Amino acid sequence: MAEIRVGTCSWTDKALVASGWYPAGHRDAEGRLRHYASQFPVVEVDATYYGLPSTRNSLLWAERTPEGFHFDVKAFSLLTGHPTQPNALPADLRPALARRRGPAGTDPGLLDDVWDRFSGALEPLRQAGRLGSLLFQFPRQLAPGRSAAAFLRECRERAAGWPVAVEFRHPGWWRAEHIAATTALLTELDTAAVAVDMVQTLPTSVPPVARVTSPRLAVVRFHGRSTAWGTGTKEERFRHSYTPGELSEWTSRIRAMAEQAEEVHVLFNNCCADAAVRAAQSMRDLLGLPAPALT
Template sequence: MAAILIGTASWADRSLIDSGLFYPPSVKAADERLRYYATQFPLVEVDSSYYALPAARNAALWAARTPDGFVFDVKAFRLFTQHQTPPSALPKDIRDALEPIQKNNLYYRDLPEELLEVLWARFRSALEPLRAAGKLGVVLFQFPPWFVYRPSHLDHLLLCQRMLADYPIAVEFRHGSWFEPRRRAGVLDFERRHGLVHVVADEPQGFPASIPAIWEATAAVAVIRLHGRNRATWDRKGLVSSAERFNYLYSDAELAALASPIRTLAQKVREVHVLFNNNFSNYAQQNARRLQELVQA
Protein backbone atom coordinates (compact mmCIF):
# COMPACT_ATOMS: atom_id res chain seq x y z
CA MET A 1 0.00 0.00 0.00
CA ALA A 2 1.19 3.50 -0.84
CA ALA A 3 2.10 6.04 1.80
CA ILE A 4 -0.98 7.98 2.90
CA LEU A 5 -0.01 11.53 3.86
CA ILE A 6 -2.68 13.51 5.73
CA GLY A 7 -2.59 17.22 6.45
CA THR A 8 -4.50 20.47 6.16
CA ALA A 9 -4.86 23.32 3.69
CA SER A 10 -2.58 25.89 5.35
CA TRP A 11 -0.94 26.06 8.75
CA ALA A 12 -1.54 29.78 9.30
CA ASP A 13 -5.24 30.45 8.74
CA ARG A 14 -6.41 33.34 10.90
CA SER A 15 -9.38 31.28 12.11
CA LEU A 16 -7.02 28.52 13.27
CA ILE A 17 -4.62 30.88 15.04
CA ASP A 18 -7.41 32.86 16.69
CA SER A 19 -9.05 29.69 17.98
CA GLY A 20 -6.08 28.95 20.26
CA LEU A 21 -6.97 25.26 19.97
CA PHE A 22 -4.08 23.85 17.93
CA TYR A 23 -0.85 25.69 18.64
CA PRO A 24 0.53 25.65 22.20
CA PRO A 25 0.57 29.09 23.89
CA SER A 26 4.36 29.21 23.54
CA VAL A 27 4.15 28.91 19.72
CA LYS A 28 3.64 32.45 18.46
CA ALA A 29 5.99 33.29 15.57
CA ALA A 30 5.41 32.19 11.98
CA ASP A 31 8.49 29.96 11.91
CA GLU A 32 7.48 28.34 15.19
CA ARG A 33 4.01 27.54 13.87
CA LEU A 34 5.35 25.71 10.83
CA ARG A 35 7.91 23.80 12.90
CA TYR A 36 5.18 22.72 15.32
CA TYR A 37 2.74 21.84 12.54
CA ALA A 38 5.38 19.57 10.98
CA THR A 39 5.60 17.57 14.22
CA GLN A 40 1.89 16.76 13.89
CA PHE A 41 1.41 16.10 10.17
CA PRO A 42 3.62 15.08 7.20
CA LEU A 43 1.81 17.21 4.60
CA VAL A 44 0.47 20.73 4.17
CA GLU A 45 -1.02 22.79 1.38
CA VAL A 46 0.36 26.25 0.67
CA ASP A 47 -2.67 28.47 0.14
CA SER A 48 -0.97 31.88 0.08
CA SER A 49 0.52 31.16 -3.37
CA TYR A 50 -2.99 31.46 -4.84
CA TYR A 51 -3.30 35.09 -3.70
CA ALA A 52 0.17 36.26 -4.72
CA LEU A 53 3.22 34.78 -6.38
CA PRO A 54 5.31 32.99 -3.75
CA ALA A 55 8.91 33.98 -3.16
CA ALA A 56 11.83 31.57 -3.51
CA ARG A 57 13.23 32.89 -0.22
CA ASN A 58 10.07 31.88 1.64
CA ALA A 59 10.06 28.46 0.01
CA ALA A 60 13.66 27.93 1.10
CA LEU A 61 12.70 28.87 4.68
CA TRP A 62 9.76 26.46 4.62
CA ALA A 63 12.07 23.68 3.50
CA ALA A 64 14.60 24.51 6.22
CA ARG A 65 11.97 24.57 8.98
CA THR A 66 10.52 21.14 8.25
CA PRO A 67 11.99 17.65 8.65
CA ASP A 68 13.10 15.32 5.89
CA GLY A 69 10.13 13.70 4.23
CA PHE A 70 7.75 16.59 4.87
CA VAL A 71 5.69 17.51 1.79
CA PHE A 72 4.23 20.80 0.53
CA ASP A 73 1.44 20.86 -2.04
CA VAL A 74 1.35 24.35 -3.55
CA LYS A 75 -1.69 26.09 -5.01
CA ALA A 76 -1.16 27.75 -8.36
CA PHE A 77 -1.37 31.54 -8.60
CA ARG A 78 -4.91 32.69 -9.30
CA LEU A 79 -4.16 34.29 -12.67
CA PHE A 80 -2.97 30.92 -14.01
CA THR A 81 -6.27 29.27 -13.09
CA GLN A 82 -8.30 31.98 -14.85
CA HIS A 83 -9.63 33.47 -11.64
CA GLN A 84 -10.22 37.20 -11.45
CA THR A 85 -7.01 38.81 -10.24
CA PRO A 86 -6.84 42.33 -8.78
CA PRO A 87 -3.89 44.29 -10.19
CA SER A 88 -2.56 44.65 -6.63
CA ALA A 89 -1.89 40.89 -6.60
CA LEU A 90 0.63 41.26 -9.42
CA PRO A 91 4.29 42.20 -8.85
CA LYS A 92 4.88 45.94 -9.11
CA ASP A 93 6.99 45.76 -12.26
CA ILE A 94 4.24 43.78 -14.01
CA ARG A 95 1.66 46.34 -12.93
CA ASP A 96 3.87 49.14 -14.18
CA ALA A 97 4.24 47.42 -17.55
CA LEU A 98 0.45 47.21 -17.83
CA GLU A 99 -0.23 50.87 -17.06
CA PRO A 100 -2.73 52.35 -17.44
CA ILE A 101 -4.91 49.58 -15.97
CA GLN A 102 -8.59 50.26 -16.59
CA LYS A 103 -10.06 47.17 -14.88
CA ASN A 104 -10.66 46.28 -11.24
CA ASN A 105 -9.81 42.67 -12.05
CA LEU A 106 -7.58 41.12 -14.67
CA TYR A 107 -7.77 37.69 -16.26
CA TYR A 108 -5.17 35.50 -17.93
CA ARG A 109 -6.31 36.68 -21.38
CA ASP A 110 -5.70 40.32 -20.42
CA LEU A 111 -1.92 40.02 -20.14
CA PRO A 112 0.43 39.95 -23.12
CA GLU A 113 2.34 36.74 -23.69
CA GLU A 114 5.71 38.21 -22.72
CA LEU A 115 4.43 39.21 -19.27
CA LEU A 116 2.73 35.86 -18.76
CA GLU A 117 6.04 34.15 -19.48
CA VAL A 118 7.71 36.30 -16.82
CA LEU A 119 5.05 35.32 -14.26
CA TRP A 120 5.39 31.62 -15.07
CA ALA A 121 9.18 31.85 -14.78
CA ARG A 122 8.93 33.50 -11.36
CA PHE A 123 6.46 30.87 -10.17
CA ARG A 124 8.81 28.08 -11.29
CA SER A 125 11.71 29.82 -9.55
CA ALA A 126 9.72 30.05 -6.33
CA LEU A 127 8.95 26.33 -6.38
CA GLU A 128 12.53 25.31 -6.98
CA PRO A 129 13.78 25.39 -3.34
CA LEU A 130 11.04 22.95 -2.34
CA ARG A 131 11.78 20.67 -5.26
CA ALA A 132 15.52 20.81 -4.61
CA ALA A 133 14.87 19.79 -1.00
CA GLY A 134 12.68 16.88 -2.11
CA LYS A 135 9.65 18.47 -0.40
CA LEU A 136 7.46 19.54 -3.30
CA GLY A 137 4.37 17.37 -3.68
CA VAL A 138 2.02 18.63 -6.39
CA VAL A 139 1.13 22.02 -7.80
CA LEU A 140 -2.62 22.32 -7.37
CA PHE A 141 -4.63 24.03 -10.09
CA GLN A 142 -8.05 24.70 -8.60
CA PHE A 143 -10.18 26.15 -11.36
CA PRO A 144 -13.17 28.49 -10.85
CA PRO A 145 -16.82 27.57 -11.42
CA TRP A 146 -16.84 29.40 -14.77
CA PHE A 147 -14.04 27.16 -16.06
CA VAL A 148 -16.53 24.78 -17.69
CA TYR A 149 -15.80 21.84 -19.94
CA ARG A 150 -14.82 22.98 -23.44
CA PRO A 151 -11.94 22.21 -25.84
CA SER A 152 -10.24 25.56 -25.25
CA HIS A 153 -10.08 24.79 -21.54
CA LEU A 154 -8.49 21.43 -22.26
CA ASP A 155 -5.89 23.42 -24.20
CA HIS A 156 -5.34 25.65 -21.18
CA LEU A 157 -4.66 22.60 -19.01
CA LEU A 158 -1.97 21.52 -21.45
CA LEU A 159 -0.54 25.05 -21.53
CA CYS A 160 -0.25 25.01 -17.72
CA GLN A 161 1.51 21.67 -17.95
CA ARG A 162 3.97 22.98 -20.52
CA MET A 163 4.73 26.02 -18.40
CA LEU A 164 5.50 23.77 -15.44
CA ALA A 165 7.24 20.97 -17.30
CA ASP A 166 8.70 18.41 -14.87
CA TYR A 167 6.46 19.60 -12.03
CA PRO A 168 3.56 17.32 -11.01
CA ILE A 169 0.24 19.08 -11.63
CA ALA A 170 -3.01 18.26 -9.87
CA VAL A 171 -6.31 19.48 -11.31
CA GLU A 172 -9.47 20.30 -9.35
CA PHE A 173 -12.52 21.45 -11.27
CA ARG A 174 -15.38 23.47 -9.80
CA HIS A 175 -18.11 22.90 -12.37
CA GLY A 176 -20.19 19.78 -12.84
CA SER A 177 -19.87 19.84 -16.64
CA TRP A 178 -16.48 18.14 -16.35
CA PHE A 179 -17.94 15.01 -14.82
CA GLU A 180 -21.32 14.68 -16.44
CA PRO A 181 -21.89 10.95 -17.13
CA ARG A 182 -21.23 11.35 -20.86
CA ARG A 183 -17.89 13.07 -20.24
CA ARG A 184 -16.54 11.51 -17.07
CA ALA A 185 -14.56 8.68 -18.67
CA GLY A 186 -13.13 10.99 -21.33
CA VAL A 187 -11.95 13.59 -18.82
CA LEU A 188 -10.29 10.95 -16.65
CA ASP A 189 -8.66 9.43 -19.73
CA PHE A 190 -7.39 12.90 -20.75
CA GLU A 191 -5.81 13.30 -17.31
CA ARG A 192 -4.22 9.85 -17.49
CA ARG A 193 -2.81 10.36 -20.98
CA HIS A 194 -1.20 13.64 -19.97
CA GLY A 195 -0.08 12.64 -16.48
CA LEU A 196 -2.35 15.11 -14.71
CA VAL A 197 -3.32 14.25 -11.16
CA HIS A 198 -7.08 13.96 -10.69
CA VAL A 199 -8.27 15.57 -7.45
CA VAL A 200 -10.94 13.69 -5.54
CA ALA A 201 -13.10 16.40 -3.97
CA ASP A 202 -15.50 15.89 -1.08
CA GLU A 203 -17.90 18.83 -0.93
CA PRO A 204 -21.59 19.78 -0.72
CA GLN A 205 -23.63 18.48 -3.64
CA GLY A 206 -26.55 19.93 -5.58
CA PHE A 207 -24.95 23.19 -6.77
CA PRO A 208 -23.78 24.05 -10.32
CA ALA A 209 -20.23 24.18 -8.99
CA SER A 210 -20.52 20.82 -7.21
CA ILE A 211 -18.16 18.08 -8.26
CA PRO A 212 -18.94 14.50 -7.27
CA ALA A 213 -16.28 12.56 -5.40
CA ILE A 214 -14.80 10.34 -8.12
CA TRP A 215 -12.38 7.89 -6.51
CA GLU A 216 -10.02 7.43 -9.44
CA ALA A 217 -6.27 7.73 -9.82
CA THR A 218 -4.80 9.16 -13.03
CA ALA A 219 -1.12 9.47 -12.07
CA ALA A 220 1.42 8.12 -9.58
CA VAL A 221 0.08 10.42 -6.86
CA ALA A 222 -3.55 10.69 -5.76
CA VAL A 223 -4.87 13.88 -4.16
CA ILE A 224 -8.01 14.08 -2.02
CA ARG A 225 -9.31 17.44 -0.82
CA LEU A 226 -12.01 17.49 1.83
CA HIS A 227 -13.97 20.75 1.88
CA GLY A 228 -16.68 19.77 4.36
CA ARG A 229 -20.38 19.34 3.65
CA ASN A 230 -21.89 22.61 4.80
CA ARG A 231 -24.64 23.23 2.25
CA ALA A 232 -25.84 26.36 4.06
CA THR A 233 -22.64 28.30 3.36
CA TRP A 234 -21.11 26.60 0.31
CA ASP A 235 -22.64 28.93 -2.28
CA ARG A 236 -23.47 31.90 -0.09
CA LYS A 237 -22.38 35.38 -1.17
CA GLY A 238 -21.01 38.08 1.12
CA LEU A 239 -19.36 35.88 3.73
CA VAL A 240 -16.97 37.72 6.04
CA SER A 241 -14.24 35.12 5.50
CA SER A 242 -13.65 31.86 3.64
CA ALA A 243 -13.59 30.09 7.00
CA GLU A 244 -17.37 30.54 7.19
CA ARG A 245 -17.82 28.66 3.92
CA PHE A 246 -15.88 25.70 5.28
CA ASN A 247 -17.46 25.65 8.74
CA TYR A 248 -17.92 21.90 8.98
CA LEU A 249 -16.57 19.25 11.31
CA TYR A 250 -16.65 15.73 9.87
CA SER A 251 -18.18 13.18 12.21
CA ASP A 252 -16.36 10.00 13.19
CA ALA A 253 -18.76 8.02 11.03
CA GLU A 254 -18.07 10.23 8.01
CA LEU A 255 -14.32 9.91 8.50
CA ALA A 256 -14.58 6.15 8.82
CA ALA A 257 -16.54 6.05 5.57
CA LEU A 258 -13.77 8.07 3.87
CA ALA A 259 -10.98 5.89 5.21
CA SER A 260 -12.05 2.86 3.17
CA PRO A 261 -11.84 4.42 -0.34
CA ILE A 262 -8.62 6.19 0.67
CA ARG A 263 -7.03 2.84 1.51
CA THR A 264 -8.35 1.38 -1.75
CA LEU A 265 -6.86 4.26 -3.74
CA ALA A 266 -3.55 3.74 -1.94
CA GLN A 267 -3.30 0.30 -3.57
CA LYS A 268 -3.17 1.91 -7.02
CA VAL A 269 -0.62 4.71 -6.61
CA ARG A 270 2.77 5.54 -5.13
CA GLU A 271 1.50 8.15 -2.67
CA VAL A 272 -1.83 9.55 -1.47
CA HIS A 273 -2.24 13.14 -0.29
CA VAL A 274 -5.30 13.85 1.87
CA LEU A 275 -5.93 17.51 2.68
CA PHE A 276 -8.64 18.91 4.92
CA ASN A 277 -9.85 22.29 3.71
CA ASN A 278 -12.58 22.72 6.35
CA ASN A 279 -10.52 25.59 7.71
CA PHE A 280 -12.85 26.89 10.42
CA SER A 281 -11.26 27.09 13.88
CA ASN A 282 -9.24 23.88 14.36
CA TYR A 283 -11.75 21.63 12.57
CA ALA A 284 -9.29 20.60 9.84
CA GLN A 285 -6.61 19.65 12.36
CA GLN A 286 -9.10 17.72 14.50
CA ASN A 287 -10.31 15.76 11.52
CA ALA A 288 -6.83 15.17 10.11
CA ARG A 289 -5.63 13.69 13.40
CA ARG A 290 -8.62 11.38 13.64
CA LEU A 291 -8.35 10.26 10.02
CA GLN A 292 -4.69 9.38 10.59
CA GLU A 293 -5.81 6.99 13.32
CA LEU A 294 -8.55 5.49 11.17
CA VAL A 295 -6.45 4.79 8.06
CA GLN A 296 -3.76 3.16 10.19
CA ALA A 297 -6.22 0.94 12.09
Protein backbone atom coordinates in the same frame (compact mmCIF):
# COMPACT_ATOMS: atom_id res chain seq x y z
CA MET B 1 0.62 0.23 -1.05
CA ALA B 2 1.22 3.98 -1.34
CA GLU B 3 2.22 6.23 1.49
CA ILE B 4 -0.91 8.05 2.67
CA ARG B 5 -0.25 11.54 4.01
CA VAL B 6 -2.99 13.37 5.89
CA GLY B 7 -2.87 17.10 6.65
CA THR B 8 -4.66 20.41 6.26
CA CYS B 9 -4.90 23.19 3.70
CA SER B 10 -3.23 25.78 5.91
CA TRP B 11 -1.06 26.08 8.98
CA THR B 12 -1.30 29.90 9.15
CA ASP B 13 -5.08 30.36 9.08
CA LYS B 14 -6.04 33.06 11.58
CA ALA B 15 -8.89 31.01 12.99
CA LEU B 16 -6.56 28.07 13.62
CA VAL B 17 -4.00 30.30 15.32
CA ALA B 18 -6.75 31.82 17.50
CA SER B 19 -8.18 28.40 18.40
CA GLY B 20 -5.34 27.59 20.79
CA TRP B 21 -4.18 24.54 18.84
CA TYR B 22 -0.62 25.83 18.80
CA PRO B 23 0.98 25.40 22.22
CA ALA B 24 2.71 28.18 24.09
CA GLY B 25 6.17 28.77 22.73
CA HIS B 26 5.12 27.76 19.20
CA ARG B 27 2.98 30.71 18.14
CA ASP B 28 5.46 32.70 16.09
CA ALA B 29 5.93 31.97 12.37
CA GLU B 30 8.77 29.51 12.88
CA GLY B 31 7.20 27.82 15.87
CA ARG B 32 3.88 27.27 14.14
CA LEU B 33 5.40 25.53 11.15
CA ARG B 34 7.73 23.41 13.27
CA HIS B 35 4.83 22.33 15.49
CA TYR B 36 2.55 21.61 12.54
CA ALA B 37 5.26 19.52 10.87
CA SER B 38 5.64 17.51 14.07
CA GLN B 39 1.95 16.56 13.84
CA PHE B 40 1.36 16.04 10.10
CA PRO B 41 3.54 15.07 7.11
CA VAL B 42 1.93 17.33 4.49
CA VAL B 43 0.35 20.77 4.24
CA GLU B 44 -1.10 22.93 1.51
CA VAL B 45 0.17 26.45 0.85
CA ASP B 46 -2.76 28.72 0.07
CA ALA B 47 -1.03 32.12 0.01
CA THR B 48 0.61 31.44 -3.36
CA TYR B 49 -2.80 31.64 -5.03
CA TYR B 50 -3.13 35.28 -3.97
CA GLY B 51 0.42 36.43 -4.60
CA LEU B 52 3.66 35.11 -6.07
CA PRO B 53 5.83 33.15 -3.64
CA SER B 54 9.29 34.24 -2.56
CA THR B 55 12.56 32.37 -2.65
CA ARG B 56 13.16 33.39 0.96
CA ASN B 57 9.97 31.67 2.14
CA SER B 58 10.84 28.51 0.21
CA LEU B 59 14.21 28.40 1.95
CA LEU B 60 12.63 29.00 5.37
CA TRP B 61 9.94 26.37 4.83
CA ALA B 62 12.55 23.80 3.88
CA GLU B 63 14.73 24.73 6.86
CA ARG B 64 11.88 24.53 9.38
CA THR B 65 10.49 21.14 8.36
CA PRO B 66 11.94 17.63 8.65
CA GLU B 67 13.15 15.54 5.76
CA GLY B 68 10.20 13.87 4.06
CA PHE B 69 7.71 16.64 4.83
CA HIS B 70 5.76 17.82 1.77
CA PHE B 71 4.17 21.11 0.74
CA ASP B 72 1.39 21.11 -1.85
CA VAL B 73 1.50 24.62 -3.33
CA LYS B 74 -1.51 26.30 -4.94
CA ALA B 75 -0.82 27.86 -8.34
CA PHE B 76 -1.09 31.64 -8.60
CA SER B 77 -4.56 32.79 -9.68
CA LEU B 78 -3.48 34.17 -13.06
CA LEU B 79 -2.01 30.79 -14.04
CA THR B 80 -5.37 29.09 -13.57
CA GLY B 81 -7.53 31.67 -15.34
CA HIS B 82 -8.98 33.31 -12.21
CA PRO B 83 -9.56 37.05 -12.06
CA THR B 84 -6.40 38.67 -10.72
CA GLN B 85 -6.00 42.19 -9.37
CA PRO B 86 -3.02 44.17 -10.75
CA ASN B 87 -1.60 44.72 -7.26
CA ALA B 88 -1.20 40.94 -6.88
CA LEU B 89 1.57 41.13 -9.49
CA PRO B 90 5.03 42.68 -9.26
CA ALA B 91 4.88 46.29 -10.46
CA ASP B 92 6.77 45.65 -13.69
CA LEU B 93 4.23 43.01 -14.82
CA ARG B 94 1.05 44.95 -14.08
CA PRO B 95 0.77 46.79 -17.43
CA ALA B 96 0.62 43.46 -19.26
CA LEU B 97 -2.72 42.65 -17.60
CA ALA B 98 -4.31 45.13 -20.01
CA ARG B 99 -3.31 42.94 -22.96
CA ARG B 100 -5.92 40.23 -23.40
CA ARG B 101 -4.99 37.92 -26.25
CA GLY B 102 -4.93 34.38 -24.89
CA PRO B 103 -7.78 31.84 -24.62
CA ALA B 104 -8.04 32.52 -20.88
CA GLY B 105 -8.21 36.27 -21.50
CA THR B 106 -4.56 36.90 -20.60
CA ASP B 107 -1.50 37.67 -22.69
CA PRO B 108 0.37 34.32 -23.05
CA GLY B 109 3.66 36.17 -22.66
CA LEU B 110 2.55 37.44 -19.27
CA LEU B 111 1.63 33.89 -18.22
CA ASP B 112 5.11 32.74 -19.22
CA ASP B 113 6.70 35.53 -17.17
CA VAL B 114 4.51 34.78 -14.16
CA TRP B 115 5.27 31.06 -14.40
CA ASP B 116 9.02 31.75 -14.52
CA ARG B 117 8.84 33.82 -11.33
CA PHE B 118 6.43 31.44 -9.60
CA SER B 119 8.46 28.31 -10.35
CA GLY B 120 11.79 30.04 -9.74
CA ALA B 121 10.76 31.05 -6.23
CA LEU B 122 9.72 27.46 -5.46
CA GLU B 123 12.88 25.87 -6.82
CA PRO B 124 14.62 25.75 -3.39
CA LEU B 125 11.62 23.86 -1.99
CA ARG B 126 11.79 21.45 -4.91
CA GLN B 127 15.54 20.97 -4.57
CA ALA B 128 15.13 20.24 -0.85
CA GLY B 129 12.67 17.44 -1.62
CA ARG B 130 9.82 19.26 0.14
CA LEU B 131 7.55 19.91 -2.85
CA GLY B 132 4.63 17.52 -3.01
CA SER B 133 2.73 19.03 -5.93
CA LEU B 134 1.54 22.22 -7.56
CA LEU B 135 -2.23 22.45 -7.22
CA PHE B 136 -3.96 24.02 -10.22
CA GLN B 137 -7.46 24.79 -9.00
CA PHE B 138 -9.47 25.92 -12.00
CA PRO B 139 -12.47 28.29 -11.75
CA ARG B 140 -16.07 27.24 -12.13
CA GLN B 141 -16.16 29.02 -15.49
CA LEU B 142 -13.79 26.42 -16.97
CA ALA B 143 -16.34 23.94 -18.28
CA PRO B 144 -15.45 20.75 -20.15
CA GLY B 145 -14.81 21.31 -23.85
CA ARG B 146 -12.13 21.73 -26.49
CA SER B 147 -10.97 25.18 -25.43
CA ALA B 148 -10.73 24.09 -21.79
CA ALA B 149 -8.75 20.99 -22.73
CA ALA B 150 -6.39 23.14 -24.80
CA PHE B 151 -5.91 25.49 -21.83
CA LEU B 152 -5.08 22.52 -19.59
CA ARG B 153 -2.50 21.32 -22.11
CA GLU B 154 -0.93 24.79 -22.18
CA CYS B 155 -0.76 24.85 -18.38
CA ARG B 156 0.84 21.42 -18.28
CA GLU B 157 3.35 22.31 -20.97
CA ARG B 158 4.33 25.42 -19.03
CA ALA B 159 4.80 23.27 -15.91
CA ALA B 160 6.60 20.44 -17.69
CA GLY B 161 8.73 18.43 -15.29
CA TRP B 162 6.86 19.63 -12.20
CA PRO B 163 4.40 17.49 -10.22
CA VAL B 164 0.93 18.89 -10.90
CA ALA B 165 -2.50 18.15 -9.46
CA VAL B 166 -5.75 19.54 -10.89
CA GLU B 167 -8.99 20.40 -9.12
CA PHE B 168 -12.01 21.38 -11.18
CA ARG B 169 -14.68 23.65 -9.69
CA HIS B 170 -17.09 23.11 -12.58
CA PRO B 171 -19.04 19.95 -11.70
CA GLY B 172 -19.37 18.87 -15.33
CA TRP B 173 -15.87 17.43 -15.48
CA TRP B 174 -16.83 14.61 -13.10
CA ARG B 175 -20.41 14.00 -14.16
CA ALA B 176 -21.12 10.62 -15.69
CA GLU B 177 -21.03 11.78 -19.31
CA HIS B 178 -17.54 13.31 -18.94
CA ILE B 179 -15.75 11.07 -16.41
CA ALA B 180 -14.03 8.90 -19.02
CA ALA B 181 -12.83 11.88 -21.09
CA THR B 182 -11.64 13.81 -18.01
CA THR B 183 -9.77 10.76 -16.73
CA ALA B 184 -8.16 10.20 -20.13
CA LEU B 185 -7.09 13.84 -20.46
CA LEU B 186 -5.46 14.03 -17.04
CA THR B 187 -3.79 10.66 -17.59
CA GLU B 188 -2.40 11.87 -20.91
CA LEU B 189 -1.02 14.95 -19.14
CA ASP B 190 0.44 12.89 -16.25
CA THR B 191 -1.48 15.11 -13.88
CA ALA B 192 -3.03 14.00 -10.61
CA ALA B 193 -6.80 14.34 -10.37
CA VAL B 194 -8.05 15.92 -7.15
CA ALA B 195 -11.07 14.17 -5.64
CA VAL B 196 -13.37 16.52 -3.77
CA ASP B 197 -15.63 16.12 -0.76
CA MET B 198 -18.24 18.85 -0.43
CA VAL B 199 -21.96 19.29 0.10
CA GLN B 200 -23.85 17.51 -2.69
CA THR B 201 -27.16 19.42 -2.66
CA LEU B 202 -26.16 22.46 -4.72
CA PRO B 203 -26.13 22.93 -8.51
CA THR B 204 -22.41 23.71 -8.25
CA SER B 205 -21.56 20.62 -6.20
CA VAL B 206 -18.61 18.69 -7.63
CA PRO B 207 -19.31 14.93 -7.56
CA PRO B 208 -17.05 12.95 -5.18
CA VAL B 209 -15.31 11.01 -7.95
CA ALA B 210 -11.94 9.48 -7.04
CA ARG B 211 -9.80 8.66 -10.07
CA VAL B 212 -6.05 8.02 -10.14
CA THR B 213 -4.57 9.66 -13.25
CA SER B 214 -0.89 9.76 -12.33
CA PRO B 215 1.17 6.87 -10.96
CA ARG B 216 3.02 9.25 -8.66
CA LEU B 217 0.25 11.00 -6.75
CA ALA B 218 -3.45 11.06 -5.92
CA VAL B 219 -5.12 13.85 -3.93
CA VAL B 220 -8.34 14.24 -1.93
CA ARG B 221 -9.43 17.64 -0.64
CA PHE B 222 -12.19 17.95 1.97
CA HIS B 223 -14.01 21.28 1.74
CA GLY B 224 -16.67 20.59 4.35
CA ARG B 225 -20.37 20.10 3.74
CA SER B 226 -21.83 23.51 4.49
CA THR B 227 -24.91 24.43 2.45
CA ALA B 228 -23.61 28.02 2.46
CA TRP B 229 -20.98 27.01 -0.12
CA GLY B 230 -22.57 28.97 -2.94
CA THR B 231 -23.80 32.04 -1.07
CA GLY B 232 -22.22 32.48 2.35
CA THR B 233 -19.12 34.23 3.57
CA LYS B 234 -15.81 32.40 3.44
CA GLU B 235 -16.16 31.45 7.10
CA GLU B 236 -19.71 30.17 6.54
CA ARG B 237 -18.70 28.16 3.47
CA PHE B 238 -15.97 26.27 5.30
CA ARG B 239 -17.63 25.94 8.72
CA HIS B 240 -18.10 22.21 9.07
CA SER B 241 -16.96 19.62 11.59
CA TYR B 242 -16.66 16.21 9.97
CA THR B 243 -18.23 13.30 11.82
CA PRO B 244 -16.56 9.87 11.94
CA GLY B 245 -19.34 8.58 9.71
CA GLU B 246 -18.70 11.21 7.05
CA LEU B 247 -14.97 10.50 7.08
CA SER B 248 -15.55 6.74 6.94
CA GLU B 249 -17.28 7.19 3.57
CA TRP B 250 -13.82 7.91 2.16
CA THR B 251 -11.56 5.36 3.82
CA SER B 252 -12.12 2.57 1.28
CA ARG B 253 -11.75 5.03 -1.61
CA ILE B 254 -8.48 6.37 -0.21
CA ARG B 255 -7.12 2.85 0.27
CA ALA B 256 -8.13 2.01 -3.31
CA MET B 257 -6.28 5.11 -4.55
CA ALA B 258 -3.26 3.98 -2.55
CA GLU B 259 -3.21 0.76 -4.54
CA GLN B 260 -2.70 2.73 -7.75
CA ALA B 261 -0.42 5.65 -6.83
CA GLU B 262 2.90 5.97 -5.05
CA GLU B 263 1.54 8.60 -2.68
CA VAL B 264 -1.89 9.86 -1.60
CA HIS B 265 -2.42 13.30 -0.06
CA VAL B 266 -5.57 13.79 2.02
CA LEU B 267 -6.07 17.48 2.84
CA PHE B 268 -8.74 19.19 4.93
CA ASN B 269 -9.92 22.61 3.82
CA ASN B 270 -12.66 23.10 6.45
CA CYS B 271 -10.47 25.78 8.00
CA CYS B 272 -12.68 27.16 10.74
CA ALA B 273 -11.01 27.26 14.17
CA ASP B 274 -9.37 23.86 14.67
CA ALA B 275 -11.94 21.85 12.66
CA ALA B 276 -9.45 20.93 9.93
CA VAL B 277 -6.73 19.63 12.25
CA ARG B 278 -9.28 17.65 14.25
CA ALA B 279 -10.70 16.11 11.08
CA ALA B 280 -7.19 15.27 9.87
CA GLN B 281 -6.39 13.56 13.14
CA SER B 282 -9.65 11.58 12.96
CA MET B 283 -9.00 10.51 9.37
CA ARG B 284 -5.48 9.40 10.30
CA ASP B 285 -6.95 7.22 13.04
CA LEU B 286 -9.64 5.77 10.76
CA LEU B 287 -7.00 4.84 8.18
CA GLY B 288 -4.85 3.23 10.85
CA LEU B 289 -1.92 5.54 10.21
CA PRO B 290 0.64 6.06 12.97
CA ALA B 291 0.35 9.10 15.20
CA PRO B 292 3.36 11.41 15.32
CA ALA B 293 6.15 10.51 17.70
CA LEU B 294 6.12 12.59 20.86
CA THR B 295 8.96 15.12 21.04
